Amino acid sequence: MSEQTTNPVGKSVPRVDAYDKVTGAAAFTDDLQFGPGLLFGRAVRSPYPHALIKRLDVGPALELRGVKAVVTGADTPGFIGLYLKDRHIFCTDRVRYVGDPVAGVVAASEEIAEEAARRVVVEYEELPAVLDPLQAIQPDAPLLHPDLGSYDVVPFIFPQPGTNISNVFRVRKGDVEGAWAQCDAVVADTYRVPHIQHVPIEPHVAIARWDLSGEVTLWSSTQSPFAQRDLIAHTLGISQGDMRVIGNYIGGGFGSKAGVSMEALAVAMARQVPGRPVKVRMTREEEFYCCFVRQGLVARVKIGGTKEGRILALQVEYYWDAGAYTEYGVNITRAAGYSSTGPYNIPNVKTDSYCLYTNHPVGGPMRGFGMPEIHWSIEQSVDQLAEALAIDPVAFRQRNCVQGGDVIVTGMTMHPHGLSECIERVAQRIDWGKKEVPSAPHKRRGKGVAACWKAPAMPPNPGSEAWVRFNEDATVSVGVGGQELGQGAFTVAAQVAAEALGIPYEWVRIANPVDTKYSPYEWQTVASRITWSMGNAVKAAAEDARRQILEIVARYWDQDPGDLDIRGGEVVSSKSEQSLSLRNLVVYGLPLPDDQGWIGGPIIGRGKFMPTYVTGLDPETGQGARAVVHYTTGAQAAEVEVDLETGRVELLCIAAAYDVGKAINPEQVHAQLEGGVVQGASSALLEALTFQDGRPVNASFVDYRIMTAVDAPQRILTDFVEVPQDDGPWGARGVGEHPMIATAPAIANAIYDALGIRFNDLPLTAEKIYLALQGA
Amino acid sequence: MANHAITVTVNGVKERVDVPSNMTLLEMLRQRLALTGAKNGCGAGECGACTVLLDGEPVNACMVLAAEVDGAAVVTVEGLAQDGQLSAVQQAFVEEGGVQCGFCTPGMLISAHALLQRNPRPTEDEIREALVGNLCRCTGYTRIVRAVQKAAQGGVE
Amino acid sequence: MLARPGLVSFDYVRARTPGEVVQLLAEHGADARLMMGGTDLLVRIRDGAVRPRLVVDLKHLPGMRDILYQQQAGLTVGAAVTMNQLARHPAVVAHYPLLAQAANSVASYPLRNRATIGGNLCNASPCADTAPPSYVLAGRIVVHGSAGEQEVAIADFFRGPGQTVLQPGQFVTAIRFPPSPAAASGRYLKLGRNKAGDLAIVSVAVLGFPDASAPSGYRFRIALGAVAPVVLRVPAAEEWLAHHPPGAETFARAADLAAAAASPIDDVRASADYRRAMVRTLTRRGLNAVADTIAAPTGSA
CATH class of the missing domain: 3.30.365.10 (Aldehyde oxidase/xanthine dehydrogenase, molybdopterin binding domain)
Incomplete structure (x- = not known):
């Protein structure tokens, strides 16, 4: 001391x-020592994106020496899920993605458990798979959840039984159709965001033990000890009073360790071997598609404005490729809907945000919770409109960005915040408006800016x-x-x-x-x-x-x-x-x-x-008194240099500024911003989980590349402003997710500035850019 | 399957361990010696969370068989601090904010430590290149690089 | 099938003599796998690509980790020499910088402490970093087997992705490189998805040297990685360069010829179209860089 x-x-x-x-x-959880009594569990996983389980024979697994127990869907009949209970712990009759767990084996060692899991015989009848959200929404698409209408669901999520739509969020504000005629320019485009993965350096791990007394203990690498206690206890018929979750340090989460994903497997396995701890550890390969992934998105955007520089109307359709189970993802769809304008004051808005079942891995929360995905389309559309109206993108954002007191997209009145100052600061930081000379004749430089907002997306209470x-x-x-x-x-x-x-x-x-x-x-x-x-x-x-x-x-x-x-x-x-x-x-x-x-x-x-003031929204119009607790706003600017001969993008500088209300620990705020910028930049330039017929083909670090120390931008200039939050401690509001939101569109806008080519699909790989240059 | 009775010096302490042929150095450290500082992040030599020094040079402990290290000296993150004093690079990581979730940190520290052993005054580019095999998802690397720079300067005094 | 959480059971033997290796291979046949750095083998065991009962560690055989250089005889690199050893060895840096560059481009520093040149070549991956330099440096693979030792020219060594001419019971003990041509300069250029640390999606090795017998006064050797089942030399481009004066136009034409010679595939890492185009870019850049250094009188042989 x-x-x-x-x-x-x-x-x-x-x-x-x-x-x-x-x-x-x-x-960390995997570091805990349980002594020689520790058993290990491995899951038997579906090799098909969509199939019926015709026969399951665990006999050959049980014959292996060292195998203690096998658990199947018959042992875990209930449903589990955060907002919509649409998921079994182990599949019962049907698998819905490659990796869906159909059985679990408990054995004396991980090696034996793995060997035994490979011996479980599963006969499948393959079903046609749905691998694109635009296919999923067709009336004749194979139905992935025929029982959707019977699932438990929270009151603010609206599944459409008889379809693959597990939630829809609509905004009807003003008169969009009437507004187009008053616009001097209207631009429309379609954007796609691929699935990506959080890539915490620590893979998921859970150890569970059922004591003979009836107490169940789960040690897990989790962002959500209490939600895991509640959800797992509920599904397995345990009193919350008898369910104990212990969460050690977490080696990165980024949303992948929120809610419940693989942890319930460990608990279900441990039930078969009372008194013995059972450890289940995801391999890196499993991590890529057996827990959560970030949902894919197809976004259709139409936006119009006047030559005075006002955005008048916005129409968006979001089709979320939410995967096999949307228990958590349904709320991403909702968040995307109620934030669909981005941080802009737009009087006429029509939004339809659809959560769609597909036979892809389970979409879940990831840093930004839908906001990086929708801002990819919003922030490029805003640049396109600014260009069509011949207005500088920074000035255009300043003219339209939401101000304290404005009535925003859901009818809520915006609280005071410092977005304008954030935009101003990042523009200054990269010398906005100044043309830079490339470092070589075969290179081009450009600058881009993007703004963003995000509210905590959660239940009202x-x-x-x-x-x-x-x-x-x-x-x-x-x-x-x-x-x-x-x-x-x-x-x-x-x-x-x-x-x-x-x-x-x-x-x-x-x-x-x-x-x-x-x-x-x-x-x-x-x-x-x-x-x-x-x-x-x-x-x-x-x-x-x-x-x-x-x-x-x-x-x-x-x-x-x-x-x-x-x-x-x-x-x-x-x-x-x-x-x-x-x-x-x-x-x-x-x-x-x-x-x-x-x-x-x-x-x-x-x-x-506990916030007590969040109200419901009208399901037809998305309007209500207060949709969210607050928004954190901010902006980023990027300066890039593109090599015309390889397509490679060099990130020369990224500036980021956010309104944190009050920086409780200023250096930690900077550290969050730097880390978020690099995760955002990595998703912008490198990352996509790639599927072939529903099977991931790059589910390893060999072929799913993330930014290393040499790829990260060397200049990351971070700033914050402090317009206090009325109900935050000393005025503080959160900024953990936000630094990832504006990065990709800022880079895309900078690349457009450099090359005059707009890229609608992530990631912006060197190959994509080079090939576009050849076509240009 | 034969076990191998090996002798290995870990963090200065001579250990005799019986290891099966298919046990990796990482598994031996974590399971047999309860040295859990080195982490398992991928098991394939890609993430660097398991980096340790093997006879003075950094290696991915998941890519080394325990049976191979008979007679060798291994240093893990637990062996960096001496007499309760953090090493220069550990101290710099604390001061410069090179740590967030902490899962890559043990491997990152070993790689950084090894870099400063072979190159006491690295440039920023050299630091970044030396850390290519250590993935970090939290920090964006900025403060890690700064910490290594700081440790390098401290080491000269 | 997903990778396993760990390695399947096998026995591990640290071989002491080449004879012991020959004997073990004869006894165990395909159940035995040879290991040096293990950076490929252990990954493949985890992936389930191979399931050996016996792993034979070769790196302690005499000479396997040695680098020998003599001005007349050239360079002999033991098969178990690591990438970091190669990249830092004074004779390699001085006389075969191309090889040092390639070794230094492999993965990460910790992995380069384990990965070996012999393993890199014997795995016969089309994107192996040391393969294109070995082509232009006229490497010869020293193969040991029951019949003793023989040498195979690198150009005859690979048969396809993952395939070499090695017969059951044979293994590689060293790679020999003749002295580089006088005043030679080399460059290894590699494109990955990351700036460093990635596998090559395209790689190009270029070696150039003055040669009075060539009409242009220079000869160039070009080898391409990751754009064909095995490394490709590009005779058409090399001929063109021997007959046309060095310079931007000549190099651009040679780069076009190299791109035309490539037969890349589409895979998860890159498309064939992009790979072909990058052969052009990297070849041209490699030629320019080599020409710059040959022209500079500071370079020694």
């Missing part, structure tokens, strides 16, 4: 987890809970249920607690790992909601503890609590100028005068936060 950082909010204190992570001490508990020496344990995925959640929680308590940052310990048996509730670590929501809960808990302390000391000193404060770990009185160390009193309380007894006792503060 040599360093003493008081009032740490707004300061770039070092991460609470850095020391453990550089020494190898930080325990996701809760956060926290506690703050003092130790004898006045150090503090902070209980949180949010997860540390690398984004710095624990560090922020510690800063918030220290600030609100009035103690140095170095006195705070985070009570990790998150364990649903002991840790406070947190819905999920998703949606860039943790700094804001969990931050509010921690702040409330700290304030509760602080209040308790001040009341005790006020009594002790016979003063008014209002005259007391805690500063630097001491209670001080502005009235009497007395001070008192927190040591001991926070556990043992204080003696009353003349040995007349004691007051106080162990201090534990509790806090919670």
Whole structure:
């Protein structure tokens, strides 16, 4: 405790987890040691994108020495899913994607489990597959979920039984048809976004154990210990009180470890071998398509504006290639719908966002939750319209970007925010408007800009809970249920607690790992909601503890609590100028005068936060009072150089600026922006999960390439502005996902500036660009 | 299948381990020696999360058979700190924010450490090239590169 | 089929003498697999492409990890010499820089500590980085078998993707390179999806040197990787270069001839059209770069 950082909010204190992570001490789920009793599970997976299971014979697997149990769909008849329960843990009668689990084998070693899994005999009857969302929506397309009408679903999702549409979100605002005639220019185009994968460096892993007492413990690399507890317990008929999920450090999530994907397999397998822990670990190859992938998208956009530079009308159709099960993806469709204008004030809007079942891997949440995909089309369309109207793209965005007080696409009134300033800053950072000289005659340079917005996409009422508990020496344990995925959640929680308590940052310990048996509730670590929501809960808990302390000391000193404060770990009185160390009193309380007894006792503060003001939206028009809690806005600008002889794009500079409300830890904000920019750039230039007849053909690091240290842009210039959020801790709102949203369209707009060629489909590979240059 | 009784020095400690032929060095470290710093990110020599020093040079521990390292010296991330003091590169990762989720960090540190051993004053391009085999999905590499630069400067003093 | 979570069971033997290897191969036949760095074999075992009962480690055989250079005899590289060894060896850097460049372009630094030149060539991948340089440097493969040692010219070594002329029981102990032609300059250019660290989707090795017997005064050798079942030399382009004065136009024409000679395929890494076009780009760039360095009088032989 040599360093003493008081009032740490707004300061770039070092991460609470850095020391453990550089020494190898930080325990990730696969690092936990279970001793020789540990068993291993492997899944038997469908080789077909769509087929009926005609026969399943597990006999040959059971014959292998070391095999302990086999589990099939017959053992797990219920449905599971976050928003729409459309998925079995193991398939019962039908498989819907290559990789769909049909059985699980538990054995003494991973090697035996794998060998046994290969011996399970499954006879399939192949069915015609649906491999394109535009095919899926046709009336005569094979129906992937005939029972769609009977699935449990939350009230704000609208499946269309008898079709492959598992959700539809519509906006009808103003008069789009009438508005086209008033436009001086209208542009229309179709954009495609391929499936990509999150590629956390840590693959999914889960260990489950059913105790003979009935308690079920799941250790998993998860963003969502509580959601996993709830969903798995519900499906397997366990009381939430008997289901315990322990989440250690996570080696990157990016959404892939939200909700439930492979973790339920481990729990179902463990049920067969009571008392024994069973570990299920995804190989890197499985990681690419057996958990979640980012959904594919076909976007049709028509946008029009006036020569004065106003966007008048927007019509969009989003066809989401959401995969075999859309239990989570249905809400991406919804988020895409209610944010379909991008961060622009457009009076006339018609949006249809369809969530479509296909025989592709299961689409799930990924950093940005639909926003990188839709902004790919929006931000290029805005550039196209600006060009058609002969207006500078930066000026055009400034003229149309949504302002505080505007009534946005869903009828909600926008809160104050700093998008205009973000656009201004990124434009300045790359010397917008200045033509740069290429580094060689066979190269071309260009600059592009893109803006974005994103709201936390979640149910209206996701809760956060926290506690703050003092130790004898006045150090503090902070209980949180949010997860540390690398984004710095624990560090922020510690800063918030220290600030609100009035103690140095170095006195705070985070009570990790998150364990649903002991840790406070947190819905999920998703949606860039943790700094804001969990931050509010921690702040409330700290304030509760602080209040308790001040009341005790006020009594002790016979003063008014209002005259007391805690500063630097001491209670001080502005009235009497007395001070008192927190040591001991926070556990043992204080003696009353003349040995007349004691007051106080162990201090534990509790806090919670849940938004209470989000309203429903009209299913026909998408209109309502408040669709979301808030939006985080921002912008990026890219400067690129394209090699005409190879098509290779060099990212010379990417500038990013976001309105974070309040940067609790400025350096961590910069770090989030840098990481998001590179993940966005990687998706822009390199990434696509490629399928042949529904089978992934590049599901390994050999052929699914992500950016390395040499590919990442060397100049990433990050900025933030701080227009406070009215209900955020010190005004903070989240920014975890946003840096990935604007990157790809900013790069595409820069490439257009360099080459005069517009690319509608991601990724912007060197090959695609070169071949387009030959055709141009 | 035969087991091999091997002797290997890990982080300065001589270990005798019985390993089956198909056990990788990574599996041996994690399962037999409970040294879980090196991570399994792909099992195919592509991600670098399992990077360790083998006789002073970085290798992907998932691509080495344990039976091969009989008589060799291995250093994992757990062996970088000496006497409770972080190494220069570890300290720089903490100070410069080279750590986010932490899963690539052990391998990244080993590669960076090895780079500074063979090239105490690397250029930025040399640093980036040396880290090509260590994938990071969180940081965008910026702060990792900066941390290695800082460690390099510190090492000269 | 998905890759396994780990390696299937096999026995591992560290071979001490070539005779022991011959004997093990005779005993176990196709159930035995040879390993040096393991960077290909272990991946293939995990993928299920091979399922050996015995893995024979060759890298401890005498001489397998040695690099020998003599001005008269040239260079002998033990088959188990790693890419990093090759890329850093003073004689290789000085006299066969093309080979050093290619070795240094393989994957990542940690992998280059394991990957070997012998493994790279014996796997006979069309995109093997050391193969095109071995062609233009006239490498010879030293093959050991029950009948003793023989040498095979690199051009005769490959039969197709994953296939070589090696017979059951034979293995490679070294690769020999004759002295480079006087004042030669070489360049290995490679295009991957990433800027570095990727497999080649196209690679080109160019070697150029002054030769009074050539009408142009120079000879060039060109070898293309990843654009045919095996590495391709481009005689048409080489002839053209021998007969036309070096310069942008000549090089562009030679690059066209190289592109025409390529017979690439479409795969998940790149299309045939793009590969062919990149043969043109890389060949032209390689020729220009080589011509620049030959012309510069600083280069030594």
